[in-house]
């Protein structure tokens with residue numbers, strides 16, 4: 009399972025990259041806004057900077073909702089760097105646009121996936137990734153990881169090439185469950201990734217080894 013970091017914060021992207029486990033980056037308009045990146049040119053420049061930091065797939069999200077506008081915006085994003093994956097929302101024009109991008113050699117990540125039906129449509133259109141939002145499903149009172157298991161089964165049975173990119177990750181347990189259930193990629197903020205390091209018995213064991221080593 010690949011690890012993407014889900015942020016537009018350059019310091020956190022660098023930290024995850026230097027940690028050695030990073031395979032790519034996802035962002036969205038809310039994450040850009042959080043970092044104070046505003047205005048079309050600044051946003052494009054920020055994507056370029058991220059592409060220079062990490063040699064892996066970088067999802068850049070369109071903010072258009074009609075077919076022609078999505079195509080225009082997606083082409084501009086894709087032209088920034090070969091590693092850019094155009095993130096397109098799960099709406100009717102979005103699915104149409106994913107098919108167009110696929111036919112024209114531009115890779116896409118279909119975002120805002122909350123059901124198996126939506127993921128099947130995106131896969132049929134040729135999306136490189138689908139992004140099921142497991143934390144937001146949990147917030148609504150369902151178990152988001154169940155969708156990962158269901159998609160994993162369907163994509164396997166159907167032989168889809170689309171990768172399951174588990175998004176809206178809130179905890180280390182989400183990452184572990186996604187690995188168990190067959191997600192191809194997990195995109196997470198830095199904290200749940202670093203949370204995977206922790207176990208109290210590791211800390212106790214290390215303290216004892218270090219104490220014994222001193223004699």
Ligand SMILES: O=P(O)(O)OC[C@H]1O[C@](O)(CO)[C@@H](O)[C@@H]1O
Nearest residue numbers: 014034035036139144175176177
């Ligand atoms: O529910 P959250 O934590 O806002 O996450 C939303 C998700 O949407 C995405 O845009 C999907 O790629 C990610 O950036 C993020 O994981």
